[in-house]
Amino acid sequence: MKPLCMTSILLIAGAAMAQSRAVTHIDSEKVAAALAGGSRGIVGPLVATKDYTISGVKRTSPGEVEIHDHETDIFYVTAGEATFVTGGTIVGAKQTAPGQTRGTDLRGGQSISLKKGDVVTIPAGVPHWFKSVSPSISYLTVKVIK
Secondary structure, three states, rough: HHHHHHHHHHOOOEEEEOOOOOOOOOOHHHHHHHOOOOOEEEEEEEEEEEEEEEEEEEOOOOOEEEEEEOEEEEEEEEEEEEEHHHHHHOOEEEEEEEEEEOOEEEEEEEEEEEEOOOOOEEEOOEEEEEEEEEEEEEEEEEEEEO
C-alpha cells in the first residue's frame, strides 16, 4: 500500500511535471533520510525544478503560519500526527520573501487531524499552519509552482 500512496502523490503533481521532460528517480534511502530529518528537518529538496519541488520533512514542534502566493503544497503523511489548520485570517503577518508570508496564528481556520497515510492539498494563497505536533510528524511535500 505504501508504494501505491507514494505513486499517487507523484501522479497528483503530474500536471506540473508534464512541462519537464527529465525523468527523476529518488532512491528510497534518500527519501527515508529526508523524512528522518532533524528536530525540524527539511533536508533540502529531493528534487527541485522550475515547476515543482519535492522534499521530506520531519517536524517535532508547531511552525509558523504560512501563505505561498505561487505554490500549491501537497503533503503525504508518512508517520506521526499533528493538528493542521487551513484558511482563516492570518495574525501577525509579515512578508519573509517575495510571494511568502508568515504569521503567528490563524483566526477562523479549519482544523484537520493529520495521521499516517493522509494526503492534504493546500492551494496557493491559502493560509496553513501546523498548530500542534504529537510528538512528531513526517511528511513528503510536493510544491507545485505556478
